[in-house]
Amino acid sequence: xxxxxxxxxxxKVEIILEGEHQEFATxxxxxxxxxxxxxxxxxxxxxxxxxxxxxxxxNEDAVLIMIIAAIPEELVEPILEGFAPFFNEHSGVxxxxxxxxxxxVKFKN
Amino acid sequence: xxxxxxxxxxxKVEIILEGEHQEFATxxxxxxxxxxxxxxxxxxxxxxxxxxxxxxxxNEDAVLIMIIAAIPEELVEPILEGFAPFFNEHSGVxxxxxxxxxxxVKFKN
Amino acid sequence: xxxxxxxxxxxKVEIILEGEHQEFATxxxxxxxxxxxxxxxxxxxxxxxxxxxxxxxxNEDAVLIMIIAAIPEELVEPILEGFAPFFNEHSGVxxxxxxxxxxxVKFKN
Numbered sequence: 508x509x510x511x512x513x514x515x516x517x518x519k520v521e522i523i524l525e526g527e528h529q530e531f532a533t534x535x536x537x538x539x540x541x542x543x544x545x546x547x548x549x550x551x552x553x554x555x556x557x558x559x560x561x562x563x564x565x566n567e568d569a570v571l572i573m574i575i576a577a578i579p580e581e582l583v584e585p586i587l588e589g590f591a592p593f594f595n596e597h598s599g600v601x602x603x604x605x606x607x608x609x610x611x612v613k614f615k616n
Numbered sequence: 617x618x619x620x621x622x623x624x625x626x627x628k629v630e631i632i633l634e635g636e637h638q639e640f641a642t643x644x645x646x647x648x649x650x651x652x653x654x655x656x657x658x659x660x661x662x663x664x665x666x667x668x669x670x671x672x673x674x675n676e677d678a679v680l681i682m683i684i685a686a687i688p689e690e691l692v693e694p695i696l697e698g699f700a701p702f703f704n705e706h707s708g709v710x711x712x713x714x715x716x717x718x719x720x721v722k723f724k725n
Numbered sequence: 726x727x728x729x730x731x732x733x734x735x736x737k738v739e740i741i742l743e744g745e746h747q748e749f750a751t752x753x754x755x756x757x758x759x760x761x762x763x764x765x766x767x768x769x770x771x772x773x774x775x776x777x778x779x780x781x782x783x784n785e786d787a788v789l790i791m792i793i794a795a796i797p798e799e800l801v802e803p804i805l806e807g808f809a810p811f812f813n814e815h816s817g818v819x820x821x822x823x824x825x826x827x828x829x830v831k832f833k834n
Contacts, residue, residue: 514696519711523763533662545632545661545680552763553751571763577711587732587827594827602737602795603825607712609696609703623805628820642771654741654770654789686820716821718805718812 514607518583522574522590523550524599532574535589544576577608623716627692631683631699632659633708641683644698653685686717732825736801740792740808741768742817750792753807762794795826 522532529546536544550571578586583603590601631641638655645653659680687695692712699710740750747764754762768789796804801821808819 514712519713543662545659545682547656547659547682547765549658549767550763550765553761573763573765577709590827600795601827603732603827604713604737604822609699609710609712623821628822652771654768654791656765656768656791658767686818713822718808718819718821 514609517577517606517608518580519602519604519606520574520576520578520583520586521602521604522576522599523552523571523602524574524597526570526572528593528597528599529572529574531593532590535593536574536576536586539582539586539589541576541578541582541586544574547573547575577606623718626686626715626717627689628711628713628715629683629685629687629692629695630711630713631685631708632661632680632711633683633706635679635681637702637706637708638681638683640702641699644702645683645685645695648691648695648698650685650687650691650695653683656682656684686715732827735795735824735826736798737820737822737824738792738794738796738801738804739820739822740794740817741770741789741820742792742815744788744790746811746815746817747790747792749811750808753811754792754794754804757800757804757807759794759796759800759804762792765791765793795824 524532526548533544550573552571587601587603590599593599594601633641635657642653659682661680696710696712699708702708703710742750744766751762768791770789805819805821808817811817812819
């Protein structure tokens with residue numbers, strides 16, 4: 508039995524895009540109500556990523572970042588909708604997966 | 617039919633915390649019986665991460681790391697319990713998700 | 726209702742191996758029909774990773790990379806089969822998990 512930890516079922520969103528668009532992406536997350544995120548810097552990438560048909564997704568020299576956020580399920584849809592016009596113009600991709608996150612419970616005694 | 621590979625159902629644990637606490641975290645994993653891990657260095661982060669209420673999770677200048685480990689399900693609970701007192705004092709978060717991992721089978725002939 | 730985005734159910738493959746073998750791995754992915762991938766550079770790792778029995782998986786000084794690709798389920802098996810002989814000789818691991826990926830639909834009007 509876990510006394511000090513709880514697991515919350517959330518969605519993990521991983522947004523891969525060119526680093527120059529970081530502020531656009533984090534502003535969008537902020538406005539959607541996402542309370543925090545973690546960024547992996549200096550990724551490299553290649554190709555169409557298997558699901559972005561018709562043109563190269565990234566050229567090999569692009570500096571990419573991955574923004575990771577854990578969000579309630581009801582935020583997934585507005586965030587994807589918010590990114591859709593951006594991804595009509597720019598390269599990138601969003602992964603969505605199920606995760607459990609520790610919700611920390613303070614000792615109270 | 618896969619002759620040379622097997623997939624084991626494990627849990628992926630991703631621990632994001634300030635880099636200065638790396639040794640604490642890896643020691644805890646070692647003592648819990650985790651046999652290996654991979655570390656992503658030099659992350660950046662911001663905000664309360666959506667589930668750590670009441671104070672900022674990271675300030676923007678903190679150097680963060682993410683420790684990734686693939687562990688049997690029965691280790692998830694003791695590890696989360698082990699981290700609970702730490703996260704009462706320090707910023708960070710743990711993600712838990714389902715993964716399949718290749719268990720490598722040597723050719724024998 | 727999501728008008729501009731669709732989610733496709735795919736498999737996320739995360740391949741962790743020593744950086745010197747990057748080209749081998751990406752060539753294998755290319756030949757398997759994977760259309761793109763993202764690479765996280767300069768990971769560090771330790772230990773047997775919990776599933777590679779009998780010898781250390783990485784020494785602590787190895788420069789590791791993680792190659793991330795989102796692929797259709799039917800490509801998982803041939804890719805794992807393709808990597809099996811490599812992992813008989815070299816350290817590394819492959820994680821497989823379920824993800825949903827935005828399939829971007831262009832505005833047409």
